[in-house]
Amino acid sequence: TAVDKAESDQENADLINHLAVKNLAELCQTHHILLIHYSTDYVFNGEGTKAWSESDLTNPINLYGNTKRLGEIALEQSGCAFINFRTCWVYGSHGNNFIKTMLKLASNREELSIIHDQIGAPTGAALIADVTAHSLMDAQQQKDLLGHYHLAAAGECSWFDYAQFVFELAKQKGQSLAIQKVNAIETTAYPTPAKRPLNSRLNTNKLQANFKIHLPNWKLGVAQVLEEII
Numbered sequence: 001t002a003v004d005k006a007e008s009d010q011e012n013a014d015l016i017n018h019l020a021v022k023n024l025a026e027l028c029q030t031h032h033i034l035l036i037h038y039s040t041d042y043v044f045n046g047e048g049t050k051a052w053s054e055s056d057l058t059n060p061i062n063l064y065g066n067t068k069r070l071g072e073i074a075l076e077q078s079g080c081a082f083i084n085f086r087t088c089w090v091y092g093s094h095g096n097n098f099i100k101t102m103l104k105l106a107s108n109r110e111e112l113s114i115i116h117d118q119i120g121a122p123t124g125a126a127l128i129a130d131v132t133a134h135s136l137m138d139a140q141q142q143k144d145l146l147g148h149y150h151l152a153a154a155g156e157c158s159w160f161d162y163a164q165f166v167f168e169l170a171k172q173k174g175q176s177l178a179i180q181k182v183n184a185i186e187t188t189a190y191p192t193p194a195k196r197p198l199n200s201r202l203n204t205n206k207l208q209a210n211f212k213i214h215l216p217n218w219k220l221g222v223a224q225v226l227e228e229i230i
Contacts, residue, residue, distance in 0.1 A: 001090075003042070004193040006064040017067035018074060025078035034081045034140065036132060041088040041120065041152075043069040046197020049119075053203045054086075054148045062194040072148070083139055085128065085151040088200045089162075092125035093228040100229060102163050103170060106179035116160035116184035120200030121152040124221035135211050145210055150202035153218035160184045165219060169226055 006013035021037060028035040042065030043058040060066040075082050091097035105112055131151055139145045157165070160182065167179055187196060204215055 001064070003062065003064045003196075006067065007062065007193040010063055013063055013067045014070070017064070018070035021071035022074035022078070025075050025080045025082065028082070029078050029080035032081075034083070034136075034146075035075070036136070037071070037075060037082060037084045038128070039068050039072055039084050039086045040065065041086060041150075041200045041202055042197060043072065043086065044197065044199075046199045048199055049201070050199075051201035051203035052150065052199075054150060054206055061197060064194060065197075081143065081146050083135060083146055084148045085132065086148065086202060087123050087128060087151045088202055089120045089122045089152075090125060090128065091122055091222070091225060093225045094125075097225075098122070098159070098162065099166055099222065099226055102166050103175070103177075103229070106167055106170070106177045107175075108178055110178050110180045111183065112163070112179060112181075113183040113185045113189070114158075114160040114163045115187055115190055116158040117186050118196055118198050118200065119156055119158055121154070121156050121202070122162055122218045122222055123152045124225060126224075127151075127153060127216070127221055131207070131211075131213060131215075134213060135207075138211055149207045149210075150204050151207055152202040152204055152215070153221055154204075154215045155217045155219070156201055157218065158184075162222070165222065166226060169223055170230070173227070173230055175230060 043060055044052050045059040045061050058069050060069050072084055091099055
């Protein structure tokens with residue numbers, strides 16, 4: 001999932017995101033095992049403002065997204081029983097994430113510039129795990145529930161909005177932050193090795209309808225993980 005590193009390490013990105021999935025899918029087909037796979041909104045080109053549906057055409061704009069889509073194709077071609085969850089802007093209380101990075105920067109900088117023209121929904125690893133467990137129980141009983149699903153928290157925001165929410169909540173919880181000013185900048189002002197999609201919105205209607213799942217607003221999960229981090 002190191003999106004920028006994938007651009008310079010194409011071989012490993014393909015091994016992990018594509019060929020490993022192909023091998024797993026073929027084994028699952030042989031042994032009649034249900035395979036759960038996690039993918040990304042990066043399989044789309046990120047254009048427009050409409051939330052991506054499972055039936056929309058894929059068209060990755062970076063190498064990471066391309067290898068993830070190749071992994072999806074391998075799943076489809078294997079003939080195995082699978083559920084493929086496409087998600088976006090994933091974070092958790094463990095490991096590195098945007099919340100921790102922002103808190104660290106805001107603790108010793110008075111001014112920060114954050115991208116405001118990339119839109120998505122911060123989605124917690126805990127939510128993904130809960131939805132996976134719930135879906136597994138139903139899918140093992142109803143084979144018509146297999147296939148691709150979009151899984152993301154409800155609502156939407158930019159990275160700028162996300163950062164502002166983190167700063168405000170951290171201050172409310174008594175954190176001492178140096179940050180005084182946050183500037184909203186465009187993606188073009190912060191070039192990275194991998195091109196980023198501007199539209200990471202995912203339409204989750206299929207997931208909610210098929211599995212009778214309610215997806216909470218992104219702010220709830222972020223607040224919970226922020227509490228754990230603090």
